[in-house]
Amino acid sequence: MTIYQRTRPIRSAAPAIARASAGVFRKLAQQTKFMDPALAERWPQLAGEKLAALCRPGRLTGRGPGGGGRTLELFVPNGAAAAAVDMERDGLIARLNTYLGPGSVSRIAVIQTGKAVTASKGPAPEGGGEDGELGAALASFRTAIRRRNGGK
Structure with a gap:
């Protein structure tokens, strides 16, 4: 008479989809x-x-x-x-x-x-609507960013 021994533990069932997705939906x-x-x-x-x-x-x-x-x-x-x-x-x-x-x-x-x-729904327009020193600083900043990103 042979007695069989289990070599691996029984796997638990996969979690329910509701429980698996609850964290995602809670964060959203x-x-x-x-x-x-x-x-x-x-x-x-x-x-x-x-x-x-x-x-x-x-x-x-x-x-x-x-x-x-x-x-x-x-x-x-x-x-x-x-x-x-x-x-x-x-x-x-x-x-x-x-x-x-x-x-x-x-x-x-x-x-x-x-x-x-x-x-905002997209990139800022070229002029940006700024005046004076602030506008010049923002234009310079935009140019530097474009240069760093390869003109994109």
Whole structure:
């Protein structure tokens, strides 16, 4: 009678895809401040160009229309932008509810970040719009960077 011995330990099953991807999605959600991608994509049309330049949407918190509406977080760079957004609050809520559904957003929370909320969409133009000594220094800096990168 032969008794078989195990030579290797039993392998555990592969982790569930949800557990493996949870860390990736958690990091991504923190970087985007849990922003709804569809809302972020349509933000300039919903908020208007002037308001979209002052703020960007964050997460929607709370319950839906049946639970009293949700709160939309808006990130602004400074107090002046916060005041401008606050003056447009009622109109913005009305436009958001037209897009998301009646009663979806009942409140807007304005959060000051201290950083600019919009990023430039490409390289700075040649002139850059700067005047005087600052413009000359920035032009010199751009030239040095292009030279270092091989003219790219």
